Amino acid sequence: MTLAQARTGQVADRDSARRFVDEYVLPRATEFDRAGRVPEDVLAELSRAGLWAPFLPAGLGGSDVDMLTLGRIHEEIGRGCSSVRSLLTVHTMVTWAVRRWGTETQRAYWLPRFASGAALGAFCLTEPGAGSDTARITTTARRAGDGWTLDGVKKWITCGQRADVFLVFAKTGQGIAAFLVPSDASGVEVRPITDVLGTRASMLAEVVLTGVETGPDALVGPDGFASGMVMSGTLDLGRFSVAAGSVGIVRACLDACVGYTSQRSVEGRPLRDFQLIKAKITNMVTDLQAGRLLYERAGRLKDEGDAATIMATWVAKYFASTAAARHAGEAVQIHGANGFGPGHPVERLFRDSKVMEIIEGSSEVQQVTIATQAYGEGVA
């Protein structure tokens, strides 16, 4: 972190992210959860801190942070609130796609806006009838003059209620291609999805596209063969962010449980003195460190441009998301009725953690993918 970043309050490493979370996120996470949205003043703080796209070059408004550091930042945000981290995740995915695959015109227009938070992005892949099975999406993009006409329905879109632009995946006839569609474009209808189990403040929506006309500059990346790579590459980054955020959940569980068991007594003894409690705490510590090592390895491989990052990210996400769900369950168990009650952090962590096992590739899809690789090339 540079001195200039420290002066302006920009977040560019784990320590500054931790301070940001402790001041702006953690104290209000329950409020976000109950309101079902992250309020505008917090979104503005995220902008001020440069958290929307710190991996962009400074010339575009970013902080030049590498992927390893981005993971550490997202871990800290995940420790505070998975809904906020989810907003950053999908925005990161859209921003990365434009940076990696966009035209010069798209980059010049969108990237400074993405970096500053002037425009928020949302990733529109999932549909009512197509989740993990992306080949079954039915949204279409038809050639219309020199542009495209999009029709279809996208569902479970994180930040859908608030995003300024959607990265929409649609079938073109040659493959699945990605399109930038402003949320205020004619033919776009946003239907909020509320009262979900977890990440309740992630402002989920169903996005209905009816005869949405775009110009030729809406297409991100090539149509045809390489369009699958736009989707795979973007999901890879989302998976990386979720892995880091899941490690943040484990950290939050550990913090809550260490605090609670140090104060709560049973039969005149603090809970922390009981061996079964120590076993649970030990497992949290171990999985926290293991999960962190896994996503940090994936981040380093991304920074090196090493293709091994793809599978490393699958492994990190699988491990961290399942660990988060396991330890959030244990955290509620340790807290007893107190953890079951409304408004307690571990109750929110319990609900949020379940989502991590579903998004960006369910645990089952990950198991199939990881095992397939093991059979294909042997266990690393």
Added chain:
Amino acid sequence: MSDTTAGKIRDFITGRFPTVRFTDEEDIFSLGFVNSLFAMELVMHIEKTFGATIPNDELQIDNFRSVTSMTGLVGRLSPAGVS
């Protein structure tokens, strides 16, 4: 490990799929083991190994069909890198 462009590409593919047999001219997509994930790994490997970013207009399936076609792609990206 091979020192040639074709050899480096072949080594990467056989490293990931040791049981698959193919010639440098053979269409690897017709062999059924290439999915979008591996295609992305292939792109990343070529970019890292040969120090070049593949522009969108070169991301055509014909450029990745075989070891020979990928060698040709690398040659266009960095002619000095082909041997």
